[in-house]
Amino acid sequence: MNKKNLRFVVALHIEAKSIISLYNLKKYKIRKKNFELYQNLGLNIWLVISGVGNINASEATKYLYQRSPINKKNIWINLGMAGSNNYNLGETFNIKKVTYKTKSYYTSTLVNNIISPGEIISVDKVEKEFSKQNVLYEMEAYGFIKEVEKFCDREQICIIKLISDNKKNAPTNFIKNTKFYINYNLENIEKLIDAHVKIASNINENNNSNLYLIQRKFNLTFSYRIILNDLVLNYQKIYPKNLLEKIIDESKDIKELINTLKNKIKIYTLRV
Amino acid sequence: MRKVIYIEKDIKDLPRTKYILKKFKNPIIILIDRYSEVFNKKNQNFRLQKINPAIILAKKYKNFILETPKSYTIGKKNNYYFSYMYNCLFDCRYCFLQGMYNSSNFVIFINYEDFFKEISFLKKKNIGKNTTIFSGYDCDSLAYDNITNFSNSVLKYFENFNDIELEIRTKSTYLKPFYRRSLKNIVLAFSFTPERFSTKYELGVASLKKRVDALKKVVNFGWNIGIRFDPFVIYEGWEVDYERLFKILFSTVPREQIHSVTYGNIRYPKKIFNNIKKMYTNEKLFLKFEKNKKNIYDENNGELIDNFCKNYLFTQIDQSKVFCNIHEK
The missing domain is CATH 3.40.50.1580 (Nucleoside phosphorylase domain)
Known part of the structure; x- marks a missing residue:
């Protein structure tokens, strides 16, 4: 309905x-x-x-x-x-x-x-x-x-x-x-x-970040939550959810995760 | 769709108001005291208004011409801009106007003559000779010209301001008023991005072929032409697309008629960037934007663009005609 x-x-x-x-x-x-x-x-x-x-x-x-x-x-x-x-x-x-x-x-x-x-x-x-x-x-x-x-x-x-x-x-x-x-x-x-x-119906729904996937593995401080929320929102515009889950699994700590996400976004080139 | 036209009470009976109203079939007319009552209030949806923008006919009382940012020039020392209209018929995904205003309704200030009067003061102050006035900062100068008839007034007045240079910047193909004897102090400036990008990100803008055809016509009338690659956009395959675009444009406009070429990356002040980002939650165009040292958000691709443009453009036209609008890091 x-x-x-x-x-x-x-x-x-x-x-x-x-x-x-x-x-x-x-x-x-x-x-x-x-x-x-x-x-x-x-x-x-x-x-x-x-x-x-x-x-x-x-x-x-x-x-x-x-x-x-x-x-x-x-x-x-x-x-x-x-x-x-x-x-x-x-x-x-x-x-x-x-x-x-x-x-x-x-x-x-x-x-x-x-x-x-x-x-x-x-x-x-x-x-x-x-x-x-x-x-x-x-x-x-x-x-x-x-x-x-x-x-x-x-x-x-x-x-x-x-x-x-x-x-x-x-x-x-x-x-x-x-x-x-x-x-x-x-x-x-x-x-x-x-x-x-x-x-x-033309109004955009807010894009929900998949931050919860990270929170399942890491405890996030307030500032990390803000940084990661933004990164994840950008990441999920270009890569599927399962790749994010893989990166989270393979990351030893938050800093490594942040760097990986940043690099993945950095290498992306806009497709028209 | 019927058009809603708001009209300031003080100007409702003026001939130009009536002229503009005649262009619309059965509009809904709502009288207002001042345009600020309806324009740019907080509780408005820029994107939804784009579906059928209302028109606001208003009168401007002050700040007719304003100084441009210091580095903004096409060769002259003094640079000013004016906007007889706010907002644009086209719908470019990167346009800064959507981050600047809460409303995409069109405000048209119908007292064009007051803009020209203020410009004439520059002449009296004797600073006219080294001055460029830019039109098309808060709007596309010609996109709505078939309704506003603005260019007709411009041509009439600038014929007498022959030592003040005017840039009319547009993406429009409506150039009919310029199919006439050219004026030396007017530069018709055309903004281009490669067609593949334009089709997706510049809604409402005509195809490259149509635009080049229109450009050819004004070239034949001898007008000074400005070519604007601002914004210059980076995406998969941009080099090939830009080389093709450059070739088309520089073979269309004879060198002696090229007044200037400018280029720059997409860049925004913080507030405007945040507003645009919120508007397009799935848009990949702004994905790699970061704050630079000058508090401007851009993609850190200035050097790449600068090198590419210089390499090509300097072989085509005199270096003194090329202007870069990339903020230093």
Whole structure:
């Protein structure tokens, strides 16, 4: 099963419901819980219900980061409803810019086709004026992105918002409409997320050094560990593991091992 | 893929901004206050951005021209560089830009005239005569020229700066603006590595044949040509490949049109080297890099390169036109 490596931060359970069902997420049971968590371990997908507001979004993001496995390919997604002056109810936006008071934050510029791009003004209280046109007003994106930027590259940050209300239409029947709008757009939301997953697949995994092979035979001081880790990382780029094992076996001490590795690397010529 | 274009609010209505925007089909435009809001912040992935780099249209306010490192010259006493753009369309595995910036998005400073204004001050200070200005330090000067139209402005201004020399360095084959009467004070400098290496390590760069064809055209218009083997790379079979490359290039450019030839090994300051190393955990190109006495990371192959280049180049062109960029150990 290909892992998707997704981390969702969603304010309300009703906004998360379609995602929970789409990815077959199960409730994560822990004794002391600050936030409600859902997960699908096989796909490495986790979701937290943050509650309304930027402070909650920020705390829930931090909580999810601490509770779920850290993976370089994780994509952090904030999904939810928003208001607008002129956008139509149910319209969906792939958010590119979040402004909170005077500060702005930016998301990935790599996935641009599936859902229309949009900009958010994040606020602390429910917005009713919608004074600016062509922007979305909502209450969580700032808390989310401010926190997520601390541990995640911009290219792996995705914010998706759907219009629940606008200047002409108050958010009546919020539960029913939210469910409908998200379900109606779910196919595109999934496509957008998959496009992010595809891009993240280009991220290099860290190359683990085979240092443990040396540690089985020799006790290493801190400085030897640093020197050897670097040497082994370089050595294993050009020679197979069994040759490293042979060199370790034949080395009488660490110094001899270091010299052998250095010489082997020195005689290598780049092949094009 | 749709392009994201960030535009500083102050320049959104300028004609050059509009000219550049017209080059893109249905771009996503995001207004920003200053380019530094989006460019080079820590939480960015240089490699991923290379998939579809965003463009940042900005205005530069100071430090239009800067002094080059002391040993960096192609014959003149005073050497300066300027960058109207940060980052590059090409994707060269060894490029120092990827270790210098966290972002591979393109920043284009659209106030070209302010660069030229500062260059004209050199003329007023009477130091112009012994001066080379380098373009193509933080970007490839021409790779994005069909979008930026930068060379058009360069040609217009440098026609009047005839005692200040300008080097325009590129790997691009987009040389159309130079298919015209040449200017004596402009050097078109082309960086080459052997094709076998270039195909693998210089993504996006045209084939040697295409590049040589483009080179022939500007030669025919009489331009001064710089040939750059910087970096000069060592790998299995490099001697044969370089001899072949030398032969092709020196039979393409007549001696009298060769302004200068430079060569140097791949070398980085510590911070840049560490960033690049982290980016390519399986790359063998940097395998033998070590810190030398000058705190520069390189492969300790300077002497080998120097001897090879001197042996060949001194038989082809005047020694005074050959410049070595290898740091002494």
